[in-house]
Amino acid sequence: MKPLFDLHTHTIASGHAYSTLKENIEEAAATGLKALGTSEHAERMPGTAHKMYFMNFKVIPKEINGLFIYNGIEANIYGEKGEIDVASSFIDKLDYIIASMHMPCIDNLGQAGNTKAILGAIENPEVTIIGHPDDSRFPLNMDEIAAAAAEHHTALEVNNSSMHPLNYRENARENILEMLDFCKKYKTNIIIGSDSHICYEIGKFDRALNVLVEADFPEELVINCDMNRLPLVLRR
Ligand SMILES: [Zn+2]
Numbered sequence: 001m002k003p004l005f006d007l008h009t010h011t012i013a014s015g016h017a018y019s020t021l022k023e024n025i026e027e028a029a030a031t032g033l034k035a036l037g038t039s040e041h042a043e044r045m046p047g048t049a050h051k052m053y054f055m056n057f058k059v060i061p062k063e064i065n066g067l068f069i070y071n072g073i074e075a076n077i078y079g080e081k082g083e084i085d086v087a088s089s090f091i092d093k094l095d096y097i098i099a100s101m102h103m104p105c106i107d108n109l110g111q112a113g114n115t116k117a118i119l120g121a122i123e124n125p126e127v128t129i130i131g132h133p134d135d136s137r138f139p140l141n142m143d144e145i146a147a148a149a150a151e152h153h154t155a156l157e158v159n160n161s162s163m164h165p166l167n168y169r170e171n172a173r174e175n176i177l178e179m180l181d182f183c184k185k186y187k188t189n190i191i192i193g194s195d196s197h198i199c200y201e202i203g204k205f206d207r208a209l210n211v212l213v214e215a216d217f218p219e220e221l222v223i224n225c226d227m228n229r230l231p232l233v234l235r236r
């Protein structure tokens with residue numbers, strides 16, 4: 001299993017990441033990726049880019065030395081119905097939207113409440129990826145989420161950073177294994193993301209690949225293993 005693209009990456013524009021887009025692009029090419037997506041945090045994350053950042057994506061070349069570049073965003077789920085902080089004024093500039101729950105932007109709503117919020121994001125046709133649904137600080141009903149994601153053609157992320165020993169998210173590996181069981185049951189697509197906050201993490205998927213092997217997860221449900229499947233997570 002070899003992922004060919006990484007769509008969950010951050011640059012200095014996110015305010016708490018440490019590399020430039022050029023550094024990320026160079027690292028993506030060096031690690032053999034075919035495509036790189038840049039996905040800064042949306043506006044409710046303290047210190048992140050202003051909406052003008054997303055409105056000006058036209059200046060970024062679509063391809064650099066054979067590496068395809070996609071311009072996305074990591075939106076914050078901030079409401080109990082899965083509302084996200086992506087304004088209509090720039091949504092058309094985005095190639096894709098990851099929707100995630102983050103501590104500074106939403107409180108733990110309890111398992112039923114968190115699940116309802118994630119289901120709202122899954123049902124939003126603009127959202128194609130649910131970021132890191134793997135954190136015991138936001139407990140979820142994985143059965144319901146995997147079923148809904150399959151129905152609405154939304155990919156669930158296996159986030160390599162979540163399983164880093166220093167990551168804030170709790171019990172990510174156990175939660176991902178539970179999620180993968182239900183994804184197998186419902187044939188839900190998953191996508192591996194590095195969630196890189198420094199260029200050295202771009203295209204690094206070691207912990208994600210390890211957990212997929214442990215789950216005996218079928219490669220045909222892993223979107224990143226086939227360039228032809230990349231359009232499945234682009235805005236429709
Ligand atoms: Zn971040």
Ligand SMILES: [Zn+2]
Nearest residue numbers: 074100131132
């Ligand atoms: Zn995130």
